[in-house]
Amino acid sequence: MASLNVGNLGEYLREQRRSAQLSLRQLADAAGVSNPYLSQIERGLRKPSAEVLQQVAKALRISAETLYVRAGILDEKERDELETRAVILADPSINERQKQVLLQIYESFRKENGFETSTYADAASYADEDTDTVEGPRTTDGGDAGSKEEGPPSS
Template sequence: MAKGKVGKTVGSLGDYLKEQRVGARLSLRQLADQAGVSNPYLSQIERGLRKPSAEVLQQIAKALRISAEQLYIRAGILSPDDGVGGSVELAILSDTGLTERQKQSLLDVYASFLALNAADGADDATPAGAENDAEGTAPITTEIDPDSDNRVTNEG
């Protein structure tokens, strides 16, 4: 069932890309050259047969002079419901120090945390860690003593 959703997302991405390319009066070959991807690969993206990476989408967006964020949303990388505009996701996607696999892993972990917090928020309105403060226990902090390079633990 999830595969059908991905196919539908990619298909709508492909339709959107083709629409933008035709509107920009670019041939498939011209856009492929400008985006730095192969002509067959771009064709497969437009036909919904391939799901491009965030990096490829960014290159295509630059060549088309359109918002990369819109392509990320259409590709299912970003959610339009992110409220803040997906600033965490955009930061991950724009980080040149990460590989595409690392970016996708971080996005998956972040999405799972959001889903977990949404589920927890529905069950309990108490912030995490508030139980300890309510019982009178102080948080434990660990600091590094700059003079000795030893860790100092404060309890209370």
């Protein structure tokens, strides 16, 4: 079988697996994919889906976006934007309203600086998949806990 053009994804996965001190079988089990399939990915014989890459990334505890770039699913600029959005959305110290405001400010700065904003919807869906906590705590009346507006702490 001829090698597919998936960049250095397979080599990178092998390096990450070895640095995590995992056997091929251990990683396959942790990622929920078959051992032969993972071996074929590492050897460049198969091009995995974004879903498989996400599972492998979680098992290796690395960024799924990095694997997406190496597999040719995302370009480098999109990855940087997605990672920024994912970090904001995953931050447990701010509530959902605050996260949305931060994303709007980020988007306005990007737009002001001439960057396209087309990946916003994709970023939200990737970030939602990668985060366990999407919504902040709710009060009994259905509002966000701690969502009252406060000014900066006085010095």
